[in-house]
Amino acid sequence: MSLLGAIEAGGTKFVVAVADETDPDTVIKRESFPTEDGPKTIKKVQAFFDQYDDIAAIGIAAFGPIDVAPDSKTYGYVLDTPKRGWSGYNFLGAMKAWRDIPYFWTTDVNGAGWAEFVSGAAKNDDNLVYLTVGTGIGAGIIQNGKLLQGISHPEAGHIMMKKHPEDTYKGHCPFHEDRCLEGLAAGPAIEERWGRSAKEIPDDDLAWEIEAYYLAQAAVTYTAILRPDRIVFGGGVPHRENLLPLVRKSFAEQMADYLAVPPLDEYIVHVENGDDAGILGCFYLAKSLVDQSQAQAID
Incomplete structure (x- = not known):
């Protein structure tokens, strides 16, 4: 064997x-x-x-x-x-x-993205963005059944962000401060901004609206550039069940019907392989x- x-x-x-x-x-x-x-x-x-x-x-x-x-x-x-x-x-x-x-x-x-492509949430798809949100933020991107790679691997956690109008946080990224997705939405940014971890923040707190705004903004960007069949969220932060519904709502608002996508509860989903x-x-x-x-x- x-x-x-x-x-x-x-x-x-x-x-x-x-x-x-x-x-x-x-x-x-x-x-x-x-x-x-x-x-x-x-x-x-x-x-x-x-x-x-x-x-x-x-x-x-x-x-x-x-x-x-x-x-x-x-x-x-x-x-x-x-x-x-x-x-x-x-x-x-x-x-x-x-x-x-x-x-x-x-x-x-x-x-992790390849596992979701083979046997998880995107097993019936050819194009996938797998986004992990935890200590950092990164993405595994699959295009036409192959891992996307240029001169190096994507660093999709460091795309530039427009700040939420109620967010005054200075940012956690040592390179981009409050200008990139990881600096604004990774686990350490949540904890530093609000003084407690994602696990401790109540579902109805403003923190989740702001987090969803950034993750949805990123999803809009990936959608416009890559046109994936599905966006799968993994990592510790999306374990919170209240988050993805907020991301879908914010995604719809930010996309503003510009591009056609599948139903959002099928397009923006949780990792299945955990x-x-x-x-x-x-x-x-x-x-x-x-x-x-x-x-x-x-x-």
Whole structure:
């Protein structure tokens, strides 16, 4: 039996897992541990996979920014990041030096977005924006069944925002302050602005109207540029059930009937794979490498 490996590499914790190549939806074994510096963390990752000799491929979905351009000299590296011990670390190179097998290297949001595309809220779609709203904001974008990538991966959490007329918050982003989506709408921005976490804010608080305004504004922008079949929200902040109805309402107001979209309760939706999305996406991406290799062998 060949296995698939998954590495969901978060800034706070790493999750590693294996699944049967023929059944990537079922986790055989999973472990998690706090993220330390690069070398210490990868040593733990490798120790987990050392238990298995028959891993066919591993999908890696990593916090960023990372270099995803195959022709780049720093392909597979974590780029400049505030996470201590990771800037300039050759993540993919360390894994290849440990075991030379196929690796699918991408961002954490791409991994979760791919899971939603394969088996989640967008399983019947060809075009998807998956937006995670938590400690930061990022997007995995799928166009015509493929992950969207230019010279690097999208940084859709840093699009510029028009401020809500009642919002005086100075912004949390160290680069853009109150000018970008992440600086205004990520979890730390909510907590700093209101003095309490998203979990503690009542449903009828103005905080949610302002949060919905920014997320809806972003959804309007993604809709105008990408014309996706669906926008899927994941991460900790959208766990609040009152939020997406407010986002849909604000989206309709801001779009002002300019573009036709599906019914909003079908167009702007919650993640279906929940906290398993990242790991499942890694399995699916690893399996795509195995399938590609097998197809080439037949040819």
